Structures are given as structure tokens and as C-alpha cells.
Amino acid sequence: MWVTRIGDGDPAVHVRRFRVDVVRGPDAGLSQTFAHGLLRIGGKPSNDLCLSDRKVSGLHLEIRGDEQGYLLRDLESTNGTFVHGMRVKEVHIQPGTPISIGETELRFVPLDDSIELPLADNAAFPELVGDGPAMRKLFGMLGPVARTETTVLIEGETGTGKELVAEGVHRASSRAGGPFVVVDCGATPPTLFESELFGHERGAFTGADKAQAGLFEQAHGGTLFLDELGELPLELQPKLLRVLQSRRVRRVGGSKTIDCDVRLVAATNRDLAIEVNRGTFREDLFYRLAVAVVEVPPLRSRREDIPLLVEHFRNTLPGGAQARFPASLLAAMQEYYWPGNVRELRNAVERAIALPGLPLRTREVADEQAGAGDWDVDVTVPFKQAKQQFVDEFDRRFMSALLDAHGGNVAAAARATGIDRVSVYKIMNRLGIKRS
Numbered sequence: 001m002w003v004t005r006i007g008d009g010d011p012a013v014h015v016r017r018f019r020v021d022v023v024r025g026p027d028a029g030l031s032q033t034f035a036h037g038l039l040r041i042g043g044k045p046s047n048d049l050c051l052s053d054r055k056v057s058g059l060h061l062e063i064r065g066d067e068q069g070y071l072l073r074d075l076e077s078t079n080g081t082f083v084h085g086m087r088v089k090e091v092h093i094q095p096g097t098p099i100s101i102g103e104t105e106l107r108f109v110p111l112d113d114s115i116e117l118p119l120a121d122n123a124a125f126p127e128l129v130g131d132g133p134a135m136r137k138l139f140g141m142l143g144p145v146a147r148t149e150t151t152v153l154i155e156g157e158t159g160t161g162k163e164l165v166a167e168g169v170h171r172a173s174s175r176a177g178g179p180f181v182v183v184d185c186g187a188t189p190p191t192l193f194e195s196e197l198f199g200h201e202r203g204a205f206t207g208a209d210k211a212q213a214g215l216f217e218q219a220h221g222g223t224l225f226l227d228e229l230g231e232l233p234l235e236l237q238p239k240l241l242r243v244l245q246s247r248r249v250r251r252v253g254g255s256k257t258i259d260c261d262v263r264l265v266a267a268t269n270r271d272l273a274i275e276v277n278r279g280t281f282r283e284d285l286f287y288r289l290a291v292a293v294v295e296v297p298p299l300r301s302r303r304e305d306i307p308l309l310v311e312h313f314r315n316t317l318p319g320g321a322q323a324r325f326p327a328s329l330l331a332a333m334q335e336y337y338w339p340g341n342v343r344e345l346r347n348a349v350e351r352a353i354a355l356p357g358l359p360l361r362t363r364e365v366a367d368e369q370a371g372a373g374d375w376d377v378d379v380t381v382p383f384k385q386a387k388q389q390f391v392d393e394f395d396r397r398f399m400s401a402l403l404d405a406h407g408g409n410v411a412a413a414a415r416a417t418g419i420d421r422v423s424v425y426k427i428m429n430r431l432g433i434k435r436s
Helices: 133-146 162-171 190-198 234-246 272-278 283-289 303-316 327-335 341-354 363-370 383-405 410-417 421-431
Strands: 002-004 012-024 031-034 038-042 061-066 069-074 081-083 086-088 090-093 098-101 104-117 152-155 180-184 223-227 248-250 257-259 263-268 292-295
Touching: 012 038, 069 081, 069 104, 090 421, 133 162, 133 292, 152 162, 162 180, 162 223, 162 263, 190 234, 190 248, 234 248, 234 283, 272 283, 303 327, 303 341, 327 341, 383 410, 383 421, 410 421
Parallel strands: 152 263, 152 292, 180 223, 223 263
Antiparallel strands: 002 012, 012 031, 012 104, 038 061, 061 069, 069 090, 081 086, 081 098, 098 104, 248 257
16 A cells, blocks of 8 residues: 655555466466455355365455565464465565465465555544544545444554444444444453343343343444454353344343344454464454444554644643643654554553643653663553553564664574564564664
8 A cells, every 4th residue: 555645736545566476287378357455265155266276265365455464374284374485474575575375375366557546635534533544544435434334343452442433433334323222252251251242131040130122222223342352251152143134132041032223343453364374353243343443543553643633632631731842852752653543542642631741651651760670660551551461562572682782684683583573574564663
């Protein structure tokens, strides 16, 4: 994907078309051309490229366009993915790259032409803010999706604003006058999940002293948002699938079915395709939910939106209207890689309003204050986000020290530590590490 601008006109996003040829195997001679940012290949018909090779997993691999080119990822397939004879988990591939899966060999061929994707004219969607190409591309996709009754699956890292996307879809839909009900799949105890979703009758279990409508019933006429869908217990997934297909629920302990006119929107920070291959997420439920898939970009890939987001938070947070942010703080915000994404940026703006004059509190600042061997634990963020911050911090320190030890030579650093050179570049890009 790349961005063009003619004169002073609005930017346009282009996606290069590419072709996948089957050069060996049961489907030899098959050739298909694609023009979208994500291609999934496997043995199931729901894949973009479906193969009849029995040694190919149902969801085998994906090829995704990113800022560095084309990223191939094996989706934890049974028999693996091989590039130039080497088994890979994740690697950027070049034109003509041979890809072997099962008894099949594929050839990846980028083409010279491209398609232009529509961008929204405005810099906002209900509940969302962003003026860069990545967000305007997202807004251009959300508008048509919101006007349908299609089930939507929202993918993205923690803190990118997936719930705001879901609420924006609801507010831009014909169901805007109905309820918007949120289910936090990561916070609901497994033993209460069925009762929470479907309701229960009086006496259905110990403590059920009265009948209770479930969240499906409460969302009647509106939208039900399943947040962190990947946390949904496996034993509950077939029951959810039946409800999605029938649009009817039966309360725990009840005998009659209740009609529920509900649109379902779900979000996850997990790769559900991998979870399907691991056996922790039902394949049929995955396909039922992934009708319209929306990916929310991380903040580090849309740094041009940071000033707009800062201004938005400054105008909406208490006391922000009187706050003044020096140019040095704004510059530091645009340099930082924001592992906690927009949620972390909002916390930073709130802190700057409450405690003006203090430097941006990134982990780099915490390191200077606490010493190289320690850093602060931020207990104001969810556990998963805090844990990811520690992982990112280790990656950043390790990679920075590794590059320093090899004079910034990425190839030498990769050889010394056994990491693929492309993976080193990917880590550097993700964490904002610059070559010295």
C-alpha cells in the first residue's frame, strides 16, 4: 500500500495487485489475481485461495501488505510453510518467491498495476478521530459496513480503539436508536457467561432468585458488542453460533425460545485464524463472525494523527481547554512508539494536563529515573496491556544493546543472535528503534 497526492489534492491510497500461481501439486496450473491487503490461503472454501491439497491446513497461511512490502505468516499450520526450502513462521517475501505448503508449490508475483481505495472525505467517524490515510481508509470502509446488517469482526492491538469503532458502526447504522450493549469476554467469569448472554429463569441455579433477561435480549433492536472475543470459553462457542444462526435464545433453565433482533459486532486482539488451528476457537464460528473484517491500525503506523488526537483529548478532558503543550512535548509524542496505542496517548495527555511541565512519561524517561535495570509498573492500565509493555521493553532493550554491540550492523546482529534479518527490521520498526 502506498499514498499519492497530486498537487494540493487529497491523498489517495493505492494497493498493488498481485498474482499467486500454483506451479506444483494437485491444483497445478491454477492462477488467481488479488487486489486487497490481506490474502488467506488454505484448504477451506472460505479462504481467498482454496487448495485441494490434503496436506494443507484449513487456514494455512496469510500474506499481508505492510509498510515494508509483503509479509507472509504461517498460521500455525500442521505441516508448515517453507520459503526457499526453509520452514518459516513469518517473513517478508520478494517477487517470484517460491512458497511450499504440503505437496503444493506457489509462486508469488506482484503486478505492475494497482487499485485505488476510497478514502473518507472527513477526518472523523462517530467516536473516532484521524486525518491520515490509514484512518480515512478505515472510515471509508466503516461507512458502507455500518449501513448493512452484516456481522463485523474488528481486529487490532490493545488500546487502538476497537470499542469506539464498534460504537461508531452502531451510531452510523439504522439501529442507532436502539441499545448498544457491551460484553467484556475477558472479564466475565466462565461460569456466568451463559447466564450473562442468554439470561436465566428463577431457580435455574443457586442464587437465581428471580428471572433475568440476558444481554442478547437487552440488545434487542440494537447492537451487541462482544469485546475480546478470543476469551470466549470454547464450550460456549457452539451455543453462540446457534443463536447467531437462529436469532433466538433460550434462557438457562427455561424451555421457550425468545426472538432477538440483534446485530453482532465483535473485537479481538488475538489472531483468531491461529486460534482456530490451535483448536481453541471454533472454525465455524470464526467464519460466521468474519463476514466483514475491519483492522484498526496501531498508533505508531499513523503518527501524523497524534497532534489531532492530542487536541481532541485536550478539548474533551477536564481542564484541558486551558492547558498549553510545548512544542518539545508534541515532538516527543510523535517520536515515541506508543505500545499502548491511543489509550496510552490519552493517559499521557491527561497527565500533562494535571501535571504541566513534566516530561512525557515513556519508559525511556522511567529508565533514566529508576536506572537501567528497573522500570515502573503502570497499574492504571489493564493487565494484558501492562504485560505487553514489559515484553516490548525487553525487546527494545535487547535489540538496542544487540545493535550497539555490532555497530548498528543489522546483518551481523541477526547472525549473532539467530534472528532472521527481516525479523530484526520488523522489531526495530515496531519499537521505533533507529539505526545508529
